[in-house]
Each structure stands twice: as C-alpha cells, then as structure tokens.
Amino acid sequence: MQNLETYFETHPKLVRIVQYILIGLFVLLIIFDIILAATNNITISEVIKGETEKAFFVLTYFWGAVAINLFFTRKSKKLVHEVTGTIILFSIAALIYFLKIGPFLIETVAKIPNQPTQNEIRIAHAISMVFGLLIGYLFWRQDHVE
Known part of the structure; x- marks a missing residue:
C-alpha cells in the first residue's frame, strides 16, 4: 500500500474534491446553525449538549x-x-x-x-x-x- 502522503501528491484532483466537500459541509453546518438559531432560538451545540445530557x-x-x-x-x-x-x-x-x-x-x-x-x-x-x-x-x- 502506498504511503498516504505520496498518494495525495500524485492525486491532486482527489485532494481538491475532498477540500470542496469539507468546505461545503462546513458552510452547510453554519447555514443550518443560523436557521436553527433564527427559528427555534437554539443552536447545534445546544442540541448536542441536550442529547448528551x-x-x-x-x-x-x-x-x-x-x-x-x-x-x-x-x-x-x-x-x-x-x-x-x-x-x-x-x-x-x-x-x-x-x-x-x-x-x-x-x-x-x-x-x-x-x-x-x-x-x-x-x-x-x-x-x-x-x-x-x-x-x-x-x-x-x-x-x-x-
């Protein structure tokens, strides 16, 4: 099996796709958090805290x-x-x-x-x-x- 670092160096398109997916998920999380805060006056952190409690x-x-x-x-x-x-x-x-x-x-x-x-x-x-x-x-x- 190839070293992971070498694999990413030889496949820059894959790295770019993963970066776009992560950025998209991050933006989606922020939008979802804003929608939750505006509608229910609760954020994702409060939902997670409530579930763990x-x-x-x-x-x-x-x-x-x-x-x-x-x-x-x-x-x-x-x-x-x-x-x-x-x-x-x-x-x-x-x-x-x-x-x-x-x-x-x-x-x-x-x-x-x-x-x-x-x-x-x-x-x-x-x-x-x-x-x-x-x-x-x-x-x-x-x-x-x-």
Whole structure:
C-alpha cells in the first residue's frame, strides 16, 4: 500500500474534491446553525449538549476514541487487526447505547438518586470519555508513519 502522503501528491484532483466537500459541509453546518438559531432560538451545540445530557453517552465515548486516534499514533505492534479493532469499538458503543449504561453511570455517581447535579453528570461523561480513550488506545489507534 502506498504511503498516504505520496498518494495525495500524485492525486491532486482527489485532494481538491475532498477540500470542496469539507468546505461545503462546513458552510452547510453554519447555514443550518443560523436557521436553527433564527427559528427555534437554539443552536447545534445546544442540541448536542441536550442529547448528551439525556445520558447519550455514546457521543462522549466516541469523542474519547477519536481523540486518542488523532493525537497518539501507534509505534508498537497492534493488538488486533484494524477491522477487528473497529468492530470492538462499535460493538462497545452499541452496548453502551442499547443497555442504557449512561443512566446507570449517572445513578452510580449521583449522591441523590434521580436528582444528579451538573457536576455529577460531568463526572459520568468524563468516565465515558476515559473509557473511549482506553478502548481507542488499545484497539483503534492509527499507525505511526515515518
């Protein structure tokens, strides 16, 4: 397999197409955010925050996995194949979602059941993100390119 940098150098049209797609998505996101703010007086950030506060812990789990994948590359031998690592990552995410581990985690952290404070919710999300960092570190990191 060709080095990714060499591949992009030899295929400038592909790079240009990807750039246009990303710019288009960014502009679309800004337009969508303006429309939401004008009609419902709510922004995309508030929608995401609202969903995560409803114990949608898959988002913080994935943030952790993506962060470790982007900022820490693998220099040692992989534990599992890339496909297997991705399957493990998404299987755990499905378990978190379908088993409703978010509410369970909040109830575990909260001192008063059914009335968690904002700090207790943040602690539960931090636990979810650290778990995503751990799973991403073990099974889903990209290789270090020399």
